[in-house]
Amino acid sequence: MESRCENCIIRQFNSLRAMSKEELKQVSDSKITRTVKKGEPLFEEGDKLNGVYCVRNGISKLSKLSANGKDQIVKLASKGEVLGQRSVISQESTNLSAIAVDDMEVCFIPKESINNTLQKNPNFTLEVLRHMAHDLKEADDVIVNISQKTVKQRMAEAFLYLKNNFGEDPEGFLALTLSREDISNVVGTATESAIRIISEFKKKGLIHTSGKKIGIKDERKLLEMVEGF
């Protein structure tokens, strides 16, 4: 199970690929592989992080608690994503909680290895910067979506997002199964509203469900709905 970063394919998907052999070796020697059970936190809002987490398997939700007690899910991170980077870079406590949605396997990399490389290897820093630029662009899109689209449109968008990013299982259901509450926290609405819209979409033949599993039936119509037709 335990293995060397140098041989880890996951690395190809994130900024660690810009590390030199030497640097990777150091990371590999200091990293700790950890499994996290569904529902358990990797870290929580306000924690001081002593390193970053590289996701090898499973999916984590990044969320922030609001004053009224509801969580808002800001991002769903899967294989290859590095979590906690922002906090380590700005040397502040995290503003987000990371909780496993699936059973996860992650590598913890102490911040020293990261900071060292950030200071010495401009390629690595630039690579991290590019990733963060991408995240920021996505965050801007989320802001516009949330404030300008209806809950129904955002729900449709969420289903398409889940299909495009996490795929479908052999029976045609979304591979990532979220609870209704998690869905409502992604979309930013009340859980009852999310459930109601799921029922409505089902009646209209846009999706089908089985237990908490949801499958997309009419992608075209969902897309039109997102666009506002």
Add this chain to the structure above:
Amino acid sequence: MESRCENCIIRQFNSLRAMSKEELKQVSDSKITRTVKKGEPLFEEGDKLNGVYCVRNGISKLSKLSANGKDQIVKLASKGEVLGQRSVISQESTNLSAIAVDDMEVCFIPKESINNTLQKNPNFTLEVLRHMAHDLKEADDVIVNISQKTVKQRMAEAFLYLKNNFGEDPEGFLALTLSREDISNVVGTATESAIRIISEFKKKGLIHTSGKKIGIKDERKLLEMVEGF
């Protein structure tokens, strides 16, 4: 009017301060100072940027057009901020428009100077990274605010934000005067709703107005409103 970056105090407020003398010299030689009149764009959504803009004076709104034809203002940038960085770094067209809210004075810095330094000076890259980490954190906060707070709470927050970031004029009005429409685009609501809430806040003695100028009268109560009391 025209001056050398080496002597520019604005630089202290942004990542350019991490540049070496040599690098600054190159920037200074290639930069172009430009004035932008109120309402004119620095750049528009979809443009390919050939460089970044360093704000010397005035204020710019960064916004994104949504499908329903409304703008969402994602950020207000003032003296010292560098605009267009993300686009230059990720080598994509911008996802935001930058439009002058005030008369502005900006320096255009060709992307070559920036990219050169990004590749060679890890301190500079790290500095840019830190700024972007900060922006990303703020964006996350905006997402949570928009999805979890009422329009009234966000209006109250917007006024406090304007006071804290742009200050007040001698008569106690917010130094940055935005149109009602711009305010609604910051908050993410219909213009009529924004106007209605301004009237309500006025009646309740939270703010006072004179034409389009708005002044904060009861900061404490506004704060309580943001917190949800």
Add this chain to the structure above:
DNA sequence: ACAATTAACTGATAAATATCATATTTTTAA
């Protein structure tokens, strides 16, 4: 396997917000 807990669902209603219509004020440009 089953009681207990939690999640999913539905209806009724209230609250928040958007939209449309229209009046008034302010700004702009000829």
Add this chain to the structure above:
DNA sequence: TTAAAAATATGATATTTATCAGTTAATTGT
């Protein structure tokens, strides 16, 4: 300076969304 255009303002109403109350279904731990 003044007519035209744009921005601000307010009322009436429709729509969207949240909240509360209660039911049914699914999960979990023993």
